[in-house]
Amino acid sequence: MQVTQRNNTNKSSNYNKKENLKERLQTYGMILPSFIFLLVFSIYPLLWVLRYMFSEFDESTPAKFIGLENFVRLFTRDTYFWKTVMNTFVYGGGKILLTIPISFLLALFINEKLKGKDIVRAMIFMPTIISTAVMAMMFYYILNPYNGVLNQILIGFHLVSQPVNWLGRKYAMLSVILVAVWGAIGNYMIYFIAGLQSIPQEIYESAEIDGANKLQTTWFITIPMLGPVMQVIIMMAITVSLKGYESIMVLTGGGPNGSTDVMFLYVYKLFFPMSDGSDFRTDYGYGATAAFVSAIIVGLITCAYLYYSRKSNEDT
Incomplete structure (x- = not known):
């Protein structure tokens, strides 16, 4: 047994x-x-960068170990890189300051019981699924200072007397920011809608019984209860905005005179020089160093935001 x-x-x-x-x-x-x-696509490239940022290496010569020379060059002699860092902050900050409020307001509007809201939501979300290169090329033809659609409309309605150089030094940064906002609002709008739909309707009904109007319920109920979702959205917006360069590459190539050049577009040019008459040449070793420092800058800003957002949550 x-x-x-x-x-x-x-x-x-x-x-x-x-x-x-x-x-x-x-x-x-x-x-x-x-x-x-x-x-293949994250760890190996990172190890590749770590290996070659201590080397002098281009397409015509083999890698030669030079120690910290690339870092010395970046921090002491390359003033153009730090100009791209400032441009990145202007571009990323402007994009975030416009994208988040617009996405939130659109989410509030679409979340209401409106006819055809699914069609409107699909139309606003459409730019998100369009290739960045295609989107930027489309706006290039719209903003072209010579025969662009926007200038033709403005001149046709007699709002301007001569074409405006939207991609010139005066308006180039504003133009690339607005194009980036147009391409991003649909994505963040969906996140906001998901957060709005998670808020119990009983809370709004109770507030209406107490006499609260729409503005008061939005300010005192909706925004505080969207706090966790808002933190995730802002963190995503920070990282995406500081790393973005594709639309700038198509619209202005970083010009004119580097006024729209950003960190990762600068890194791209060091690996793949653009045939635009610029002085960039292939420099894999220095490009790896610039990429590493750029990633550290983005990481520090993201960590600082996470720290202060977590600290504010603990204080409340």
């Missing part, structure tokens, strides 16, 4: 082990594609 029970226990234990092994293999099998993607 005892032998039979022991055999049954052993069989049950072996069965459980096989089931656990099968579950682990299934789990690892589902994780494996993501791990390979992370390894």
Whole structure:
């Protein structure tokens, strides 16, 4: 009897082990594609950068170890890089300051019980799924100072007497910021709508019974309860805005005279010089150093935001 029970226990234990092994293999099998993607497109490039940022390396000569010379050049002699850092802050800050409020207001509007709101939501979200290069090329033809659509409309309505150089030094940064906002508001609007729909309607009904109007419920109920969602949205907006450069590359190429050049566009030019008459040449070693320092800057700003947002939550 005892032998039979022991055999049954052993069989049950072996069965459980096989089931656990099968579950682990299934789990690892589902994780494996993501791990390979992370390894190939994130970890390997990072190791590549760490290797070559201590080297002098371009397309015509092999890598030569030069120690910290690239860092010395970046921090002491390359004033243009720090100009791109300031441009990045202007571009990213302007994009965030416009995108977040507009996305929030659009989410409030679309979240109401309106006819055709699904169509409106799809139209606003549409720019998000359009290729950044295609979107920027479309706006290039709109903002072109010579035969652009915008200038033709303004001149046709006699709002201006001569074409405005929207991509010139005076308006270039404003133009690239507005194009970036147009492409981003749909994405953040969806996040805000998801946050709004998670707020219980009973709270609004109670506030209406107490005599609160729409503005008061928005200020005292909606915005505070969207706090966690807002923090995630702002963090995403910070990282995306500080790393963005694709639309700038198509619209202005960083010009005129570097007035719209940003950190990661500068890094791109060091790896893949643009045929626009600029003085950039291929410099993989220095480009790796600039990419590393740019990533550190973005990481520090993101960590600072997370620290102060967490601290404000603890204080409240």
